[in-house]
Amino acid sequence: MSEAILKGMRVIEVSAFVAAPLGGMTLAQMGADVIRIDGLDGGLDYHRWPVTDDNTSLFWAGLNKGKRSVAIDINRPEGRELAQALITAPGTDAGMLLTNFPPRGWLDYDTLRAQRADLIQLTIQGDRHGGSAVDYTINPRIGLPYLTGPQDVDGAVNHVLPAWDLITGQMAAVGLLAAERQRSRQGIGQQVKLALEDVALAVMGHLGFLAEAQRGVQRQRHGNDLFGAFGRDFVTRDGQRIMVVGLTLKQWRSLCEVTAITEQVEALGRHLQVDLNREGERFHAREALASLVSPWVAERTLEEITALFEDRGVCWSHYQSISTLLEEDPSCSEQNPLFKLLEQPGIGQILTPGMPLRFNGHYRTPQPAPQLGADTEAVLMDVLGLSSSEFGALHDQGLVRIAHR
Structure with a gap:
C-alpha cells in the first residue's frame, strides 16, 4: 500500500x-x-x-x-x-x-x-x-x-x-x-x-470545437468513425464487434502490417494523390481504407484477431457489455x-x-x-x-x- x-x-x-x-x-x-x-x-x-x-x-x-x-x-x-x-x-x-x-x-x-x-x-x-x-x-x-x-x-x-x-x-x-x-x-x-x-x-475550446466553428466549419456526424484519423468498428467471422484505431503513424503501420494491406494502401495513396501517413488524409479516405480492413476482419474469429493484434501492438478493443466486462475481463477483477x-x-x-x-x-x-x-x-x-x-x-x-x- x-x-x-x-x-x-x-x-x-x-x-x-x-x-x-x-x-x-x-x-x-x-x-x-x-x-x-x-x-x-x-x-x-x-x-x-x-x-x-x-x-x-x-x-x-x-x-x-x-x-x-x-x-x-x-x-x-x-x-x-x-x-x-x-x-x-x-x-x-x-x-x-x-x-x-x-x-x-x-x-x-x-x-x-x-x-x-x-x-x-x-x-x-x-x-x-x-x-x-x-x-x-x-x-x-x-x-x-x-x-x-x-x-x-x-x-x-x-x-x-x-x-x-x-x-x-x-x-x-x-x-x-x-x-x-x-x-x-x-x-x-x-x-x-x-x-x-x-x-x-x-x-x-481546448479541443478545437469552437475554433472550428469560428472558421465556418460545421462538423457532421460520423457514426463510429474516429474524427480526424482512421478508426472504425468491424464485425468478425463469429459475429463479434471490434474497434480498430490508427491514430498515430505507429498504430497505423501496425494495423497495415498485421492485415497485410501495406502495398494496397500505398497504391491507394498514389491513386488518390494523398499521403496516407498523415492522419487527416486517412480520415478523408476512411471508406476506401475500411474496405481493405473489413474483409480481413470478417474472415477471422475474435480469438484469432486477438492473438494477432496483441502480438503486433495494434490499437484496438472488443465491444462488450458491462456484464461481460465484470464477468470475463481480468482487468475488471481482483487480478x-x-x-x-x-x-x-x-x-x-x-x-x-x-x-x-x-x-x-x-x-x-x-x-x-x-x-x-x-x-x-x-x-x-x-x-x-x-x-x-x-x-x-x-x-x-x-x-x-x-x-x-
Whole structure:
C-alpha cells in the first residue's frame, strides 16, 4: 500500500449527485479525512439510481468511498450552527469546505469566514451566475448531441456519460489543493467557484470545437468513425464487434502490417494523390481504407484477431457489455490491484475500485462508503471536543443521528 499522500488534511463536504461527491472522494482516496454532512434522512442523492431491491443506492455508495458520515438536522438553527462549527473547526490542515449547494444562509462564505478567517470554500455551480444546470441540460446547448450517433439520424442523440460532472469533480479536487497550497504559503483562505457550464465551454475550446466553428466549419456526424484519423468498428467471422484505431503513424503501420494491406494502401495513396501517413488524409479516405480492413476482419474469429493484434501492438478493443466486462475481463477483477472485493454496509460484497493514481508504483486500498451517520459521534467528539454526555444530549434532542438505515 502506498503512503496516504493527503494524510492529516480535513475537508467538510456538503453535496449531492456527481461532481462534488467525486471531488471529495478523490481527496479521500488520497488519504484526506473527508467528512460528509447530510440531513438526518440523507441528502438529495441518498436513493439515487441504480439501487438495490431495498432501495439502497449503489450510486451513493460508489461516490462516497472512504469518507466519514455525519447526520445533522440542518433544518434547525442548532443543527446549522453545529455544521458550521465543523466547517470552521481549528487545525492547520482543516477549514476546507466543498459544496455544490448555494453559498447562502449557513453556507454563506462571509458568515463562515467570520468564524475562520483562512477558510477555503469551493462551490460548484451550474452556471457562473449560480443557476441550475446538469450535464443533460448543458450538452444540448454546446452542440454535442448533434455530433453523436449514426450519420443518417435526424435530431439529437444524448449520451449516458456525465462527462462535465466527472471533469468538474476532478477540477474541484485540484482547486482545493491549489487553494490549500496558497494558504500554507501565505496564510490566506479564499472562496473558489467552479461552474459546470464553464468547464464544458472550456473543454469545447481546448479541443478545437469552437475554433472550428469560428472558421465556418460545421462538423457532421460520423457514426463510429474516429474524427480526424482512421478508426472504425468491424464485425468478425463469429459475429463479434471490434474497434480498430490508427491514430498515430505507429498504430497505423501496425494495423497495415498485421492485415497485410501495406502495398494496397500505398497504391491507394498514389491513386488518390494523398499521403496516407498523415492522419487527416486517412480520415478523408476512411471508406476506401475500411474496405481493405473489413474483409480481413470478417474472415477471422475474435480469438484469432486477438492473438494477432496483441502480438503486433495494434490499437484496438472488443465491444462488450458491462456484464461481460465484470464477468470475463481480468482487468475488471481482483487480478487488477485497482480493485478489491469489499463489504459495503447495506449492500454486501461488491467489487470496489480505489484511486487510479499509483504513488511509488502502488495503488491505495479502497475503502467502502460509510452508512449514513456512522461517524456522527466520533467526528463531533474528535473535531469539536464534545463529551459523551454532550453528544447524548444532542442525540436526545433529535439534532443528530447515528448509523441510520
